[in-house]
């Protein structure tokens with residue numbers, strides 16, 4: 461397959477590197493990473509050890525592909541969608557965290573948009589190289605739930621490249637469960653400056669659990685069956701499996717970068733307002749991160 465990976469940062473470089481073992485891949489990213497990949501290939505280390513030579517470009521316009529995998533941060537999704545819409549793309553798959561990405565992608569794009577979640581860990585430490593810090597899985601499917609030939613085809617393509625892949629018919633519920641995990645872990649660890657494992661028994665445990673419980677309540681108000689204890693258990697499971705991780709939002713805050721809070725806790729907060737659900741913990745986490753973002757030095 462011809463596959464574009466739009467957003468060759470940490471996750472995109474890992475997924476693109478894995479896909480390039482089997483498919484014709486074009487990475488869309490920034491220099492100096494793109495220049496290094498063009499010059500010497502992409503090195504994948506950590507849980508893997510190989511080098512591949514995908515195409516790489518900083519210009520994502522006018523591309524042809526059977527599939528575009530979107531791995532930009534949530535706040536860059538609109539721009540990615542408009543850029544991809546200048547090309548001829550048969551299907552798009554978002555592997556981003558946060559909610560609302562698929563709707564943003566579907567707006568200008570005239571092709572099926574699949575929803576996905578990724579639990580692989582990836583860090584891009586230097587140009588031309590990415591480290592896999594944890595093997596996980598990709599779950600993907602039609603964004604509105606159900607089955608489709610497009611989802612099955614994308615699933616086969618990822619699996620053929622050795623990516624642990626599940627094609628699911630309940631993506632709305634799975635997206636809300638992942639949202640509960642990120643709502644519980646990301647902002648809490650970013651503000652407390654702790655690793656994910658500190659949420660298993662430390663003083664911030666209740667904060668993470670309450671943020672996840674509130675997310676489940678909003679999911680149910682949106683018609684998605686997600687139980688509160690199920691959401692809390694999902695947080696505990698992920699905090700345990702990623703105990704030594706610095707969450708992506710904590711990494712962003714430590715580096716002074718913009719965070720994905722609006723697509724995570726901010727999304728829960730704004731849906732809750734529309735549905736008349738009380739979410740004091742997500743409201744507080746959102747407002748504290750917004751306060752920090754307002755004061756941070758601009759990029």
Ligand SMILES: NC(=O)C1=CN([C@@H]2O[C@H](COP(=O)(O)OP(=O)(O)OC[C@H]3O[C@@H](n4cnc5c(N)ncnc54)[C@H](OP(=O)(O)O)[C@@H]3O)[C@@H](O)[C@H]2O)C=CC1
Nearest residue numbers: 467468469470471488489531532533536556557578581582
């Ligand atoms: N890293 C991980 O282990 C995981 C990440 N995720 C999710 O995946 C998404 C991506 O995360 P991550 O890989 O860490 O983020 P990164 O910031 O490392 O990667 C995104 C990359 O896309 C680039 N980019 C954005 N817009 C464009 C554009 N128009 N053209 C070219 N390049 C562009 C960014 O460049 P620049 O910064 O210069 O704009 C950046 O290099 C997020 O939603 C995250 O929550 C999910 C699971 C695991």
Ligand SMILES: CC(C)(CO)C(=O)C(=O)O
Nearest residue numbers: 645702705706707708709
């Ligand atoms: C699963 C988790 C919380 C792992 O750190 C993550 O997705 C993130 O950090 O963004």
